Amino acid sequence: MRNLGRGSRTAFAVTGIPGGTDDVEAALLRTRLIEAAKEFSGRGGPRPLTVTVTNQPRGAAAESGPRAGAPTETEAEAEAGPDEPSIAERARRFTATPPLYTFDRLVLPDRTLDQLLRAVHTVEQRRVLFDEWGLREIQPHPGSAINLEGAPGTGKTLAAHALAHRLGRPLIPARASQLESKYHGEGPKNLAALFHAAREQGAVLFLDEADALMSARFETTSHGSEHAVNAMRSEMLTALDSHEGLVVLATNLVTSYDTAFDSRVWHVRFPAPDKAARAGIWRRHLPEALPLAEDVSPEGLAGVDEVTGRDIRRAVIDAAAEVLRTGRPRVGQADLLAAVERIKAGRPCRAAPTPMSMSGGSG
Protein backbone atom coordinates (compact mmCIF):
# COMPACT_ATOMS: atom_id res chain seq x y z
CA MET A 1 0.00 0.00 0.00
CA ARG A 2 1.37 3.41 -0.91
CA ASN A 3 0.27 6.88 0.23
CA LEU A 4 0.30 9.10 -2.86
CA GLY A 5 -0.54 12.19 -0.72
CA ARG A 6 -1.82 14.75 -3.26
CA GLY A 7 -2.30 18.17 -1.62
CA SER A 8 -4.71 17.97 1.30
CA ARG A 9 -6.21 14.74 -0.06
CA THR A 10 -4.86 11.40 1.09
CA ALA A 11 -4.70 8.98 -1.81
CA PHE A 12 -3.78 5.34 -1.47
CA ALA A 13 -2.92 3.03 -4.32
CA VAL A 14 -2.92 -0.63 -3.38
CA THR A 15 -1.59 -3.13 -5.87
CA GLY A 16 -1.15 -6.84 -5.90
CA ILE A 17 -4.46 -8.70 -6.26
CA PRO A 18 -3.36 -11.64 -8.41
CA GLY A 19 -4.61 -11.46 -11.97
CA GLY A 20 -6.46 -14.81 -11.87
CA THR A 21 -8.54 -13.98 -8.76
CA ASP A 22 -12.24 -14.29 -9.54
CA ASP A 23 -14.19 -11.05 -9.57
CA VAL A 24 -16.33 -11.53 -6.49
CA GLU A 25 -13.35 -12.55 -4.39
CA ALA A 26 -11.26 -9.67 -5.75
CA ALA A 27 -14.07 -7.25 -4.95
CA LEU A 28 -14.31 -8.52 -1.38
CA LEU A 29 -10.55 -8.19 -1.07
CA ARG A 30 -10.78 -4.63 -2.31
CA THR A 31 -13.43 -3.71 0.28
CA ARG A 32 -11.29 -5.10 3.07
CA LEU A 33 -8.29 -3.13 1.83
CA ILE A 34 -10.40 0.01 1.50
CA GLU A 35 -11.70 -0.47 5.06
CA ALA A 36 -8.13 -0.94 6.29
CA ALA A 37 -6.96 2.18 4.47
CA LYS A 38 -9.88 4.21 5.89
CA GLU A 39 -9.07 3.03 9.37
CA PHE A 40 -5.41 3.82 8.86
CA SER A 41 -6.08 7.33 7.53
CA GLY A 42 -8.63 7.96 10.32
CA ARG A 43 -5.74 7.93 12.75
CA GLY A 44 -4.12 10.82 10.91
CA GLY A 45 -7.17 13.08 11.23
CA PRO A 46 -10.24 13.67 9.06
CA ARG A 47 -8.74 14.29 5.61
CA PRO A 48 -10.52 13.41 2.36
CA LEU A 49 -9.47 9.96 1.29
CA THR A 50 -9.28 8.25 -2.09
CA VAL A 51 -8.41 4.59 -2.33
CA THR A 52 -7.66 2.72 -5.53
CA VAL A 53 -7.15 -1.00 -5.47
CA THR A 54 -5.80 -2.58 -8.60
CA ASN A 55 -4.06 -5.63 -9.92
CA GLN A 56 -2.20 -3.54 -12.45
CA PRO A 57 1.58 -3.45 -12.17
CA ARG A 58 2.85 -0.75 -9.81
CA GLY A 59 4.05 1.62 -12.51
CA ALA A 60 0.74 1.62 -14.34
CA ALA A 61 -1.17 2.25 -11.10
CA ALA A 62 1.00 5.25 -10.28
CA GLU A 63 0.44 6.76 -13.73
CA SER A 64 -3.30 6.41 -13.75
CA GLY A 65 -3.67 7.32 -10.06
CA PRO A 66 -7.01 7.21 -8.26
CA ARG A 67 -9.90 7.26 -10.72
CA ALA A 68 -13.15 7.49 -8.87
CA GLY A 69 -16.07 6.07 -10.78
CA ALA A 70 -14.15 5.44 -13.99
CA PRO A 71 -15.61 2.47 -15.79
CA THR A 72 -13.18 -0.38 -16.37
CA GLU A 73 -12.53 -1.67 -19.86
CA THR A 74 -14.37 -4.84 -19.09
CA GLU A 75 -17.47 -2.90 -18.03
CA ALA A 76 -17.50 -1.00 -21.28
CA GLU A 77 -17.29 -4.29 -23.16
CA ALA A 78 -20.21 -5.62 -21.16
CA GLU A 79 -22.31 -2.56 -21.94
CA ALA A 80 -21.68 -2.96 -25.65
CA GLY A 81 -22.42 -6.72 -25.59
CA PRO A 82 -23.95 -7.27 -29.07
CA ASP A 83 -24.45 -11.06 -28.91
CA GLU A 84 -25.65 -11.11 -25.36
CA PRO A 85 -27.62 -14.25 -24.45
CA SER A 86 -31.11 -13.78 -22.98
CA ILE A 87 -31.92 -14.80 -19.39
CA ALA A 88 -33.70 -17.92 -20.69
CA GLU A 89 -30.64 -18.85 -22.76
CA ARG A 90 -28.35 -18.33 -19.81
CA ALA A 91 -30.70 -20.40 -17.65
CA ARG A 92 -30.01 -23.45 -19.83
CA ARG A 93 -26.52 -23.58 -18.34
CA PHE A 94 -28.00 -24.59 -15.00
CA THR A 95 -29.29 -28.12 -14.94
CA ALA A 96 -31.14 -29.73 -12.07
CA THR A 97 -29.92 -33.10 -10.84
CA PRO A 98 -31.59 -35.65 -8.58
CA PRO A 99 -30.51 -35.20 -4.95
CA LEU A 100 -27.65 -37.51 -3.95
CA TYR A 101 -28.35 -37.83 -0.22
CA THR A 102 -31.27 -38.34 2.14
CA PHE A 103 -31.88 -37.19 5.72
CA ASP A 104 -30.98 -40.55 7.20
CA ARG A 105 -27.36 -39.88 6.19
CA LEU A 106 -27.24 -36.55 8.02
CA VAL A 107 -26.23 -36.37 11.68
CA LEU A 108 -26.97 -33.08 13.40
CA PRO A 109 -27.86 -32.07 16.93
CA ASP A 110 -31.64 -32.35 17.43
CA ARG A 111 -31.81 -28.61 17.93
CA THR A 112 -30.10 -27.85 14.60
CA LEU A 113 -32.22 -30.37 12.75
CA ASP A 114 -35.37 -28.89 14.26
CA GLN A 115 -34.27 -25.36 13.34
CA LEU A 116 -33.59 -26.51 9.78
CA LEU A 117 -36.93 -28.23 9.31
CA ARG A 118 -38.88 -25.33 10.82
CA ALA A 119 -37.09 -22.85 8.57
CA VAL A 120 -37.87 -24.98 5.51
CA HIS A 121 -41.52 -25.21 6.54
CA THR A 122 -41.82 -21.44 6.95
CA VAL A 123 -40.18 -20.79 3.59
CA GLU A 124 -42.30 -23.43 1.87
CA GLN A 125 -45.52 -22.06 3.39
CA ARG A 126 -44.81 -18.40 2.92
CA ARG A 127 -47.60 -17.93 0.41
CA VAL A 128 -50.17 -19.11 2.97
CA LEU A 129 -48.56 -17.30 5.90
CA PHE A 130 -47.70 -14.01 4.31
CA ASP A 131 -50.31 -13.65 1.56
CA GLU A 132 -53.39 -15.63 2.65
CA TRP A 133 -52.94 -15.04 6.37
CA GLY A 134 -51.90 -11.43 5.86
CA LEU A 135 -48.54 -11.50 7.58
CA ARG A 136 -47.02 -9.44 4.76
CA GLU A 137 -48.66 -6.46 6.46
CA ILE A 138 -46.14 -6.77 9.27
CA GLN A 139 -43.27 -8.19 7.19
CA PRO A 140 -43.16 -7.08 3.55
CA HIS A 141 -40.06 -9.19 2.79
CA PRO A 142 -40.66 -12.65 4.25
CA GLY A 143 -37.87 -15.19 4.58
CA SER A 144 -37.35 -17.02 1.32
CA ALA A 145 -33.97 -18.64 1.81
CA ILE A 146 -32.11 -20.71 4.36
CA ASN A 147 -28.48 -19.96 4.94
CA LEU A 148 -26.44 -22.91 6.22
CA GLU A 149 -23.39 -21.61 8.06
CA GLY A 150 -20.57 -23.83 9.22
CA ALA A 151 -16.98 -24.95 8.89
CA PRO A 152 -15.94 -26.97 5.81
CA GLY A 153 -17.05 -30.59 5.88
CA THR A 154 -19.84 -30.21 8.45
CA GLY A 155 -22.66 -31.40 6.20
CA LYS A 156 -24.09 -28.31 4.52
CA THR A 157 -24.02 -29.71 0.99
CA LEU A 158 -25.33 -33.02 2.30
CA ALA A 159 -28.20 -31.16 4.00
CA ALA A 160 -29.09 -29.27 0.80
CA HIS A 161 -29.44 -32.59 -1.04
CA ALA A 162 -31.42 -34.10 1.82
CA LEU A 163 -33.83 -31.15 1.83
CA ALA A 164 -34.43 -31.43 -1.91
CA HIS A 165 -34.98 -35.17 -1.51
CA ARG A 166 -37.50 -34.61 1.27
CA LEU A 167 -39.41 -32.11 -0.88
CA GLY A 168 -39.34 -34.53 -3.83
CA ARG A 169 -37.54 -31.97 -5.99
CA PRO A 170 -34.36 -31.95 -8.05
CA LEU A 171 -31.49 -29.67 -7.04
CA ILE A 172 -29.58 -27.00 -8.95
CA PRO A 173 -26.19 -26.53 -7.33
CA ALA A 174 -24.24 -23.37 -8.13
CA ARG A 175 -21.38 -21.35 -6.70
CA ALA A 176 -21.36 -17.60 -6.35
CA SER A 177 -17.94 -17.42 -8.03
CA GLN A 178 -19.32 -19.32 -11.03
CA LEU A 179 -21.82 -16.51 -11.69
CA GLU A 180 -19.34 -13.71 -12.29
CA SER A 181 -17.98 -13.97 -15.78
CA LYS A 182 -14.89 -12.16 -16.92
CA TYR A 183 -17.08 -9.31 -18.07
CA HIS A 184 -18.27 -7.15 -15.21
CA GLY A 185 -21.99 -6.79 -15.09
CA GLU A 186 -22.71 -10.34 -16.25
CA GLY A 187 -23.06 -11.61 -12.66
CA PRO A 188 -26.53 -10.20 -11.95
CA LYS A 189 -27.83 -11.58 -15.25
CA ASN A 190 -26.41 -15.01 -14.47
CA LEU A 191 -27.95 -14.86 -11.00
CA ALA A 192 -31.35 -13.97 -12.49
CA ALA A 193 -30.87 -16.87 -14.92
CA LEU A 194 -30.11 -19.24 -12.08
CA PHE A 195 -33.37 -18.38 -10.32
CA HIS A 196 -35.16 -18.63 -13.66
CA ALA A 197 -33.72 -22.14 -14.15
CA ALA A 198 -34.86 -23.20 -10.67
CA ARG A 199 -38.38 -21.95 -11.38
CA GLU A 200 -38.56 -23.62 -14.80
CA GLN A 201 -37.26 -26.95 -13.51
CA GLY A 202 -39.18 -26.86 -10.20
CA ALA A 203 -35.84 -27.30 -8.45
CA VAL A 204 -34.41 -26.41 -5.08
CA LEU A 205 -31.70 -23.85 -5.65
CA PHE A 206 -28.46 -24.51 -3.77
CA LEU A 207 -26.10 -21.56 -3.85
CA ASP A 208 -22.70 -22.17 -2.27
CA GLU A 209 -20.24 -19.44 -1.17
CA ALA A 210 -23.28 -17.25 -0.61
CA ASP A 211 -21.41 -14.84 1.66
CA ALA A 212 -19.93 -13.30 -1.48
CA LEU A 213 -23.45 -12.22 -2.50
CA MET A 214 -24.76 -10.99 0.81
CA SER A 215 -21.93 -9.26 2.64
CA ALA A 216 -22.40 -5.69 3.81
CA ARG A 217 -22.99 -3.09 1.14
CA PHE A 218 -20.06 -1.14 -0.24
CA GLU A 219 -20.49 2.47 0.81
CA THR A 220 -18.23 3.90 -1.85
CA THR A 221 -18.55 2.51 -5.32
CA SER A 222 -15.38 4.03 -6.63
CA HIS A 223 -14.27 0.94 -8.49
CA GLY A 224 -16.00 -1.14 -11.12
CA SER A 225 -15.87 -4.34 -9.11
CA GLU A 226 -17.47 -2.85 -6.03
CA HIS A 227 -20.21 -1.61 -8.29
CA ALA A 228 -20.52 -5.13 -9.69
CA VAL A 229 -20.84 -6.64 -6.21
CA ASN A 230 -23.48 -4.09 -5.21
CA ALA A 231 -25.38 -4.91 -8.39
CA MET A 232 -25.19 -8.63 -7.53
CA ARG A 233 -26.59 -7.99 -4.08
CA SER A 234 -29.47 -5.91 -5.44
CA GLU A 235 -30.27 -8.68 -7.91
CA MET A 236 -30.12 -11.21 -5.09
CA LEU A 237 -32.66 -9.21 -3.06
CA THR A 238 -35.01 -8.87 -6.03
CA ALA A 239 -34.66 -12.55 -6.92
CA LEU A 240 -35.33 -13.70 -3.35
CA ASP A 241 -38.40 -11.50 -3.09
CA SER A 242 -40.01 -12.82 -6.26
CA HIS A 243 -38.93 -16.48 -6.06
CA GLU A 244 -41.48 -19.05 -4.90
CA GLY A 245 -39.30 -22.13 -4.43
CA LEU A 246 -36.81 -23.07 -1.76
CA VAL A 247 -33.38 -21.46 -1.88
CA VAL A 248 -30.61 -22.98 0.21
CA LEU A 249 -27.50 -20.89 0.69
CA ALA A 250 -24.26 -22.11 2.23
CA THR A 251 -21.22 -20.39 3.62
CA ASN A 252 -18.14 -21.17 5.71
CA LEU A 253 -18.17 -17.67 7.15
CA VAL A 254 -20.45 -16.01 9.60
CA THR A 255 -19.88 -12.55 8.20
CA SER A 256 -21.65 -9.26 8.51
CA TYR A 257 -24.47 -9.68 6.06
CA ASP A 258 -26.18 -6.66 4.64
CA THR A 259 -29.12 -5.85 6.93
CA ALA A 260 -31.41 -6.04 3.89
CA PHE A 261 -31.08 -9.84 4.18
CA ASP A 262 -32.13 -9.94 7.86
CA SER A 263 -35.77 -10.70 7.24
CA ARG A 264 -35.24 -12.63 4.03
CA VAL A 265 -32.81 -15.29 5.18
CA TRP A 266 -33.08 -17.88 7.94
CA HIS A 267 -29.70 -18.72 9.40
CA VAL A 268 -28.96 -22.25 10.55
CA ARG A 269 -25.57 -22.82 12.14
CA PHE A 270 -23.94 -26.22 11.49
CA PRO A 271 -21.74 -27.10 14.47
CA ALA A 272 -18.62 -29.22 14.43
CA PRO A 273 -19.70 -32.72 15.50
CA ASP A 274 -19.33 -33.55 19.20
CA LYS A 275 -18.59 -37.09 20.39
CA ALA A 276 -22.15 -38.39 20.07
CA ALA A 277 -22.48 -36.89 16.60
CA ARG A 278 -19.12 -38.35 15.52
CA ALA A 279 -20.25 -41.82 16.59
CA GLY A 280 -23.38 -41.38 14.46
CA ILE A 281 -21.34 -40.16 11.50
CA TRP A 282 -18.86 -43.07 11.77
CA ARG A 283 -21.79 -45.49 11.89
CA ARG A 284 -23.30 -44.03 8.73
CA HIS A 285 -19.97 -44.28 6.92
CA LEU A 286 -19.47 -48.01 7.39
CA PRO A 287 -21.52 -49.62 4.59
CA GLU A 288 -22.86 -53.11 5.17
CA ALA A 289 -20.77 -54.56 2.35
CA LEU A 290 -17.51 -53.29 3.84
CA PRO A 291 -15.68 -56.25 5.40
CA LEU A 292 -15.17 -55.10 9.00
CA ALA A 293 -13.25 -56.83 11.77
CA GLU A 294 -15.12 -57.68 14.97
CA ASP A 295 -13.36 -54.98 16.96
CA VAL A 296 -14.70 -51.99 14.98
CA SER A 297 -16.64 -49.67 17.27
CA PRO A 298 -18.09 -46.32 16.14
CA GLU A 299 -18.18 -45.17 19.78
CA GLY A 300 -14.47 -45.92 20.13
CA LEU A 301 -13.68 -44.11 16.85
CA ALA A 302 -15.70 -41.12 18.07
CA GLY A 303 -13.08 -40.66 20.78
CA VAL A 304 -10.86 -39.03 18.14
CA ASP A 305 -11.87 -35.39 18.34
CA GLU A 306 -11.54 -32.33 16.09
CA VAL A 307 -12.66 -34.22 13.03
CA THR A 308 -15.50 -33.29 10.71
CA GLY A 309 -17.85 -35.57 8.85
CA ARG A 310 -15.73 -35.08 5.75
CA ASP A 311 -12.61 -36.24 7.65
CA ILE A 312 -14.51 -39.36 8.73
CA ARG A 313 -15.59 -40.14 5.18
CA ARG A 314 -12.00 -39.79 3.99
CA ALA A 315 -10.69 -41.93 6.84
CA VAL A 316 -13.02 -44.81 6.00
CA ILE A 317 -12.02 -44.72 2.33
CA ASP A 318 -8.31 -44.42 3.19
CA ALA A 319 -8.45 -47.29 5.66
CA ALA A 320 -10.30 -49.57 3.25
CA ALA A 321 -7.85 -48.78 0.43
CA GLU A 322 -4.89 -49.47 2.71
CA VAL A 323 -6.31 -52.83 3.82
CA LEU A 324 -6.91 -53.82 0.21
CA ARG A 325 -3.44 -52.64 -0.84
CA THR A 326 -1.75 -54.71 1.85
CA GLY A 327 -3.79 -57.79 0.96
CA ARG A 328 -5.69 -58.15 4.25
CA PRO A 329 -9.28 -59.42 4.36
CA ARG A 330 -10.89 -57.01 6.89
CA VAL A 331 -10.82 -53.40 8.02
CA GLY A 332 -10.09 -53.22 11.74
CA GLN A 333 -10.40 -50.54 14.39
CA ALA A 334 -6.63 -49.90 14.22
CA ASP A 335 -6.85 -49.27 10.44
CA LEU A 336 -9.61 -46.71 10.92
CA LEU A 337 -7.84 -45.01 13.82
CA ALA A 338 -4.56 -44.85 11.89
CA ALA A 339 -6.37 -43.40 8.86
CA VAL A 340 -8.18 -40.69 10.80
CA GLU A 341 -4.96 -39.72 12.58
CA ARG A 342 -3.21 -39.53 9.17
CA ILE A 343 -5.93 -37.19 7.95
CA LYS A 344 -5.71 -34.99 11.03
CA ALA A 345 -1.93 -34.81 10.70
CA GLY A 346 -2.08 -33.93 7.01
CA ARG A 347 -4.60 -31.15 7.45
CA PRO A 348 -3.50 -27.55 7.00
CA CYS A 349 -3.38 -25.77 10.37
CA ARG A 350 -6.54 -23.87 11.13
CA ALA A 351 -8.54 -23.11 14.20
CA ALA A 352 -10.82 -26.06 14.96
CA PRO A 353 -14.52 -25.19 14.90
CA THR A 354 -16.10 -25.09 18.35
CA PRO A 355 -18.21 -28.16 19.05
CA MET A 356 -21.77 -27.62 20.23
CA SER A 357 -23.46 -30.02 22.56
CA MET A 358 -25.81 -32.54 21.08
CA SER A 359 -28.90 -33.81 22.82
CA GLY A 360 -28.96 -37.37 21.52
CA GLY A 361 -28.63 -38.85 18.04
CA SER A 362 -30.69 -37.76 15.10
CA GLY A 363 -31.63 -39.36 11.85
Ligand SMILES: Nc1ncnc2c1ncn2[C@@H]1O[C@H](COP(=O)(O)OP(=O)(O)OP(=O)(O)O)[C@@H](O)[C@H]1O
Ligand atom coordinates in the same frame (compact mmCIF):
# COMPACT_ATOMS: atom_id res chain seq x y z
N1 LIG B 1 -23.26 -33.73 9.76
C1 LIG B 1 -22.90 -34.76 8.98
N2 LIG B 1 -23.58 -35.93 9.05
C2 LIG B 1 -23.22 -36.98 8.27
N3 LIG B 1 -22.21 -36.95 7.38
C3 LIG B 1 -21.50 -35.81 7.26
C4 LIG B 1 -21.81 -34.66 8.06
N4 LIG B 1 -20.95 -33.69 7.74
C5 LIG B 1 -20.16 -34.17 6.78
N5 LIG B 1 -20.47 -35.44 6.48
C6 LIG B 1 -19.79 -36.30 5.49
O1 LIG B 1 -18.82 -35.49 4.84
C7 LIG B 1 -19.18 -35.30 3.45
C8 LIG B 1 -18.85 -33.89 3.05
O2 LIG B 1 -19.71 -32.98 3.72
P1 LIG B 1 -20.35 -31.72 3.00
O3 LIG B 1 -19.86 -31.67 1.59
O4 LIG B 1 -21.82 -31.75 3.19
O5 LIG B 1 -19.70 -30.55 3.84
P2 LIG B 1 -19.92 -28.98 3.64
O6 LIG B 1 -20.35 -28.45 4.97
O7 LIG B 1 -20.80 -28.72 2.49
O8 LIG B 1 -18.43 -28.50 3.37
P3 LIG B 1 -17.91 -27.24 2.50
O9 LIG B 1 -18.11 -26.03 3.37
O10 LIG B 1 -16.47 -27.54 2.30
O11 LIG B 1 -18.68 -27.19 1.25
C9 LIG B 1 -20.64 -35.66 3.39
O12 LIG B 1 -21.02 -36.09 2.10
C10 LIG B 1 -20.73 -36.79 4.40
O13 LIG B 1 -20.22 -37.99 3.87
Ligand SMILES: [Mg+2]
Ligand atom coordinates in the same frame (compact mmCIF):
# COMPACT_ATOMS: atom_id res chain seq x y z
MG1 LIG C 1 -20.42 -27.84 0.63
